[in-house]
Amino acid sequence: MRVRTFGYFFRQAVVSILRNSLMSFASVSSVAAVLIILGMVLLLGLNVDYIASDIESQVEITAYLADGLDVKQVSEIGQKLIQVKGIKEVKFVSKDEALKEFKKQLGDQGDLLEGIKEDNPLPDFYRIKTINPSDISEVAAELDNIEGIVDIVYGKEVVDKLFKLTGWTRLIGLATITIFAFVSIFIISNTIRLTVFARRKEIGIMKYIGATEWFIRWPFLIEGMLLGLIGALISVSVINISYYYLTKTVAQSLPVIKLIPFDSLLYKITVGFMAIGALLGALGSGISIRRFVKV
Amino acid sequence: MIRMFGVSKIYRNGIKALSDINFHIKKGEFVFIVGPSGAGKSTLIKLIFREELPSSGQVIVAGRNVARLRRKDLPFFRRKIGVVFQDFRLLPDKTVFENVSFAMEVVEASKSEIRRRVPEVLELVGLRGKEKSMPSELSGGEQQRVSLARAIVNNPEIVVADEPTGNLDPETSWDIIKLLQQINLRGTTVVVATHESSIVNMLRKRVIAIEKGRIVRDQQKGVYNYES
Numbered sequence: 001m002r003v004r005t006f007g008y009f010f011r012q013a014v015v016s017i018l019r020n021s022l023m024s025f026a027s028v029s030s031v032a033a034v035l036i037i038l039g040m041v042l043l044l045g046l047n048v049d050y051i052a053s054d055i056e057s058q059v060e061i062t063a064y065l066a067d068g069l070d071v072k073q074v075s076e077i078g079q080k081l082i083q084v085k086g087i088k089e090v091k092f093v094s095k096d097e098a099l100k101e102f103k104k105q106l107g108d109q110g111d112l113l114e115g116i117k118e119d120n121p122l123p124d125f126y127r128i129k130t131i132n133p134s135d136i137s138e139v140a141a142e143l144d145n146i147e148g149i150v151d152i153v154y155g156k157e158v159v160d161k162l163f164k165l166t167g168w169t170r171l172i173g174l175a176t177i178t179i180f181a182f183v184s185i186f187i188i189s190n191t192i193r194l195t196v197f198a199r200r201k202e203i204g205i206m207k208y209i210g211a212t213e214w215f216i217r218w219p220f221l222i223e224g225m226l227l228g229l230i231g232a233l234i235s236v237s238v239i240n241i242s243y244y245y246l247t248k249t250v251a252q253s254l255p256v257i258k259l260i261p262f263d264s265l266l267y268k269i270t271v272g273f274m275a276i277g278a279l280l281g282a283l284g285s286g287i288s289i290r291r292f293v294k295v
Numbered sequence: 296m297i298r299m300f301g302v303s304k305i306y307r308n309g310i311k312a313l314s315d316i317n318f319h320i321k322k323g324e325f326v327f328i329v330g331p332s333g334a335g336k337s338t339l340i341k342l343i344f345r346e347e348l349p350s351s352g353q354v355i356v357a358g359r360n361v362a363r364l365r366r367k368d369l370p371f372f373r374r375k376i377g378v379v380f381q382d383f384r385l386l387p388d389k390t391v392f393e394n395v396s397f398a399m400e401v402v403e404a405s406k407s408e409i410r411r412r413v414p415e416v417l418e419l420v421g422l423r424g425k426e427k428s429m430p431s432e433l434s435g436g437e438q439q440r441v442s443l444a445r446a447i448v449n450n451p452e453i454v455v456a457d458e459p460t461g462n463l464d465p466e467t468s469w470d471i472i473k474l475l476q477q478i479n480l481r482g483t484t485v486v487v488a489t490h491e492s493s494i495v496n497m498l499r500k501r502v503i504a505i506e507k508g509r510i511v512r513d514q515q516k517g518v519y520n521y522e523s
Binding site for chain 1: 403445
């Protein structure tokens with residue numbers, strides 16, 4: 001194919017898009033909708049994985065103590081803990097120390113905690129390290145029997161809960177994406193069908209003149225791919241702008257939650273989504289071309 | 296150049312359009328296909344440029360058996376044949392120049408070739424100065440000239456015309472026929488289907504007469520019918 005011929009195909013495609021503006025708009029919106037939802041599910045999933053692995057890497061058990069225990073009781077619990085098999089290190093953290101740590105974690109927003117200094121709601125706890133990180137579940141189960149310990153939290157448990165929560169979100173998200181993907185392929189194939197119909201006279205003449213099948217098909221294929229690409233471009237803009245502000249806001253107001261940095265995602269999502277958009281468009285127009293453009 | 300052996304065509308709806316057609320049109324001939332409406336002239340023309348396939352018999356055009364043409368060879372086969380229709384079949388949103396250059400773009404001719412060849416052909420059909428007109432601004436005769444220019448712009452070996460003067464007044468019809476004759480003089484084989492006796496009688500070319508799907512007469516330097 002000559003470069004000039006491609007220019008001709010491209011012009012035909014653009015003219016069609018402008019002429020069928022309403023259907024083109026529907027096609028572009030549907031692709032944008034699919035990709036925005038895909039982007040949301042993807043970002044949620046990636047971030048959950050990111051946060052989960054961060055939590056999981058902390059192979060510590062936090063054993064929260066009941067409120068109002070005296071010093072003797074606390075040290076008794078400490079003694080019992082050391083005797084549990086598989087425990088490497090036990091460290092007591094008082095509620096005051098816990099507050100200080102929390103304040104440090106919050107960084108700039110640490111001032112927020114000033115007000116609760118007098119009436120500290122945080123419990124005392126023991127921070128426990130196991131000899132072997134893989135034993136953590138068994139060790140945690142053992143601790144459950146010790147009197148005075150009200151709650152045991154360890155990384156894996158938090159991660160499991162997180163995954164259970166996001167499992168459903170992902171499933172619903174993927175189902176929505178699949179449905180929307182089919183809808184957008186359908187809308188695009190209809191748009192292309194309209195173009196084919198508007199051009200049927202021209203197509204007929206092209207056949208008499210001796211145009212090859214692909215010469216006739218390319219403009220329609222390009223039209224579909226352009227619709228998909230424009231949709232992708234919109235979705236990528238929306239996702240990138242939203243995620244940029246999300247990471248900024250979270251970093252300011254909830255510094256405890258570490259999201260994947262904006263920059264590292266931008267490029268991959270842009271390239272990937274453009275490819276998906278073009279693919280959806282090509283599939284949509286492919287269906288109509290197969291059915292309606294025959295020599 | 297065009298041969299038919301025992302060709303018949305029965306359409307899917309059961310209509311028998313042609314039966315046992317035999318003829319041989321040599322390179323450079325000018326042939327009229329005549330006969331009343333519904334005699335099968337259009338079907339015959341359609342068999343030549345492989346718009347339709349014969350139900351039986353052989354159709355050989357430009358050395359190719361049309362029934363054996365593969366799908367991917369069909370476009371290249373059609374480039375050897377220029378087709379002219381009664382209803383012109385021009386693209387209404389393209390200028391005269393574009394309607395003709397379109398045919399060259401389709402076969403991927405270079406820009407310089409197009410710039411050289413299109414004015415040449417428009418000159419030949421007498422449309423110089425009308426390059427930028429839209430088809431709607433032209434008379435019927437002028438529109439048919441554009442369609443003729445489009446048919447010959449890629450230098451086909453054969454030009455087939457199905458009732459090219461059907462929508463035109465007698466004087467304009469005559470101009471179109473003279474153009475076809477001119478094209479024929481340059482070595483192109485020309486086949487014209489028509490039911491206009493005056494033209495056929497004036498030109499004294501080979502006449503193949505069809506009635507009810509059968510060839511009833513094939514005559515050199517013929518006239519439309521015996522009586523006249």
